[in-house]
Amino acid sequence: MPAPDPSNDPDAAYDVVVVGGGPAGLQAALTLGRMHRRTLLLDSGEYRNAPAEHMHNFVTRDGTPPAEFRAAARVELAGYATVTVREAAATAVVPDGAGFRVEVGAAPYAGSAGGPPALTARALVLATGMRDTLPAVPGLEPLFGTVAAVCPYCHGHELSGKHVAVLGNGPHVARVAFLLERIASRRTVLADGADLEPGVRAQLDAAGVAVRPEPVKELRRSATGATVSFAEGPDEEVGGIFVAAEFAQRAPFAERLGLRMLASGAVEVDAMGRTSVPGVFAAGDMAHTAALPMPMASVLTAAASGLVAAAAADGDLLARDHPA
Numbered sequence: 001m002p003a004p005d006p007s008n009d010p011d012a013a014y015d016v017v018v019v020g021g022g023p024a025g026l027q028a029a030l031t032l033g034r035m036h037r038r039t040l041l042l043d044s045g046e047y048r049n050a051p052a053e054h055m056h057n058f059v060t061r062d063g064t065p066p067a068e069f070r071a072a073a074r075v076e077l078a079g080y081a082t083v084t085v086r087e088a089a090a091t092a093v094v095p096d097g098a099g100f101r102v103e104v105g106a107a108p109y110a111g112s113a114g115g116p117p118a119l120t121a122r123a124l125v126l127a128t129g130m131r132d133t134l135p136a137v138p139g140l141e142p143l144f145g146t147v148a149a150v151c152p153y154c155h156g157h158e159l160s161g162k163h164v165a166v167l168g169n170g171p172h173v174a175r176v177a178f179l180l181e182r183i184a185s186r187r188t189v190l191a192d193g194a195d196l197e198p199g200v201r202a203q204l205d206a207a208g209v210a211v212r213p214e215p216v217k218e219l220r221r222s223a224t225g226a227t228v229s230f231a232e233g234p235d236e237e238v239g240g241i242f243v244a245a246e247f248a249q250r251a252p253f254a255e256r257l258g259l260r261m262l263a264s265g266a267v268e269v270d271a272m273g274r275t276s277v278p279g280v281f282a283a284g285d286m287a288h289t290a291a292l293p294m295p296m297a298s299v300l301t302a303a304a305s306g307l308v309a310a311a312a313a314d315g316d317l318l319a320r321d322h323p324a
Contacts, residue, residue: 013120014040016313017102019090019253020127022047023299024071024284027306028125028313029033033080035314039076040119042104043184044089046250048129048285049299050212051145058300063111069299080196093124098320099169099279100124104321126267126275126282127306128251128294135167135243139219139226148219148241152179154298155240159289162239165228167216169194174203177241181207188236191229192216212236249286262288266295273309279316 016032018025021043032039049055049066056062061069077083092103134140140148147241149155150165156179161298165183166176169191177187181270189196189204193215197206204211216228221227225239248265249255260276261267267287269275275282284302288295296302 003218006055007214012040013119013122014038015123015317016040016123016312017042017090017100017119017121018125018127019093019102019127019251020284021045021070021085022049022088022127022129022284022302023073024068024129024302024306024309025125025127026070026077027303028127028283028310029077029083029085030073030080031169031307031310032125033083034078034315036082036313037317039083040102040121041083041085042090042102043085044128046129048132048250048297052149052155053146055299057298063164066299073125090253093257095257095277096120098122122317123279124281125254125273125306125309125313126251127284127302128249128253128286128287129183130247130265130285131250132245132247133299134245135192137167137216137219137274138239140167143219143221143226143241144243147221147239148243150243150245151297152176152242152254156180156183156242159184159240160318163188165190165226165236165238167192167203167241167243169196170244171200172196172244174200174207174209176244177209178205178207180193180242184239186210188238189214190216190236190241193231232237236310251286254282254286262290264288264294269309271308272312273305274312274316281309281313 015037016039026040029041054063078246087218088104091105094101102119110220122228155293166173166192167190173189188210210262228236262268267282269287273281283305285297
C-alpha cells in the first residue's frame with residue numbers, strides 16, 4: 001500500500017522534490033521510487049504539449065493522447081510507497097543549508113503570499129518545461145496542436161500526401177521544408193510580408209518549394225486543414241502548417257537559483273542532468289547539454305532525460321551518505 005501523503009506537514013522532508021508533472025518529471029519520480037527514495041512530485045497541471053491531440057515518435061506510444069500518457073504514468077507511480085504526487089505548483093525554491101526549501105501553492109508559479117507550507121528536499125529535479133510563444137498571425141493559436149505544429153519529427157507523418165505550409169522567414173524555413181520533401185505532396189513557405197535571405201530563397205527555388213511573400217491576413221480551419229488568406233492574392237488550402245515558435249522557461253526557478261543558461265534559453269546541464277548548482281538537476285526540454293544545438297523537444301527524450309537526472313540525483317545522495 002502507498003504511504004499516506006505527508007505533504008501537508010510543514011516539516012515534511014524529502015530526499016528529492018521533482019518539480020513538473022510532464023514526461024521528464026514523471027519518469028524521474030518513477031526512477032527515484034524504484035530506488036525507494038522519499039520523493040515528492042509537484043504537478044502544476046501546465047504542460048507544453050497540452051494543445052496536441054496525440055504524441056508521436058515514441059515507440060509503443062505512437063499516437064497516444066498526452067493526457068492518457070500522463071494518467072497511465074500516475075497509475076504506475078501509485079504503486080511506489082515512497083512517491084507522493086501532489087497536484088500543486090511550487091511557488092518558491094530556496095537553498096536551505098545542505099538542501100532546499102520548497103514552498104507549495106495552488107496557482108502555477110504564483111507568489112507565496114499567505115504562507116504556503118514549506119517542504120524540504122535534499123535534492124531537486126527541475127522538469128518545468130518551456131513555454132511557446134507563437135507568431136502573431138490571426139487564427140494561428142486555435143490551430144496549434146492540431147493543424148499547426150512545430151516539429152516535423154513529431155507531427156509530419158500525419159500530413160503525408162498533403163499540401164503543407166511552413167510559416168516564417170528565417171533561415172530555418174528551408175530546413176523544415178526539406179524535412180517534408182518525402183512527406184508532403186506540395187510545400188509552400190509563407191513569408192508573411194518579409195523578404196527571405198537570397199540564399200534561402202535560392203535553396204527553396206532549387207528544391208521546387210513555392211513561396212508566398214504576401215502578409216498573411218488570417219488562418220481558418222477548413223475541411224482539409226486550414227485556409228490561408230493573404231493581404232492580397234488568392235487563398236491557399238493546406239493540410240497542415242509548421243511554424244517556428246519562440247520559447248522561454250515556463251517557471252522562474254532557473255533564474256532564481258542562478259543556474260547557468262545557454263543561448264537557447266535552456267538550462268545548461270552535463271550528460272547526467274547536473275546543473276551549475278550542486279544538488280539541482282534538470283530534465284526535459286527546459287535543459288540541454290551544450291554539445292546539442294538545441295533542446296530535443298520530444299516526449300521520448302524528455303522521459304529519458306528524467307531517468308538520467310533522477311539517477312544522478314540518487315547517486316549524489318549516495319555519495320553524500322557514504323563519502324569515500
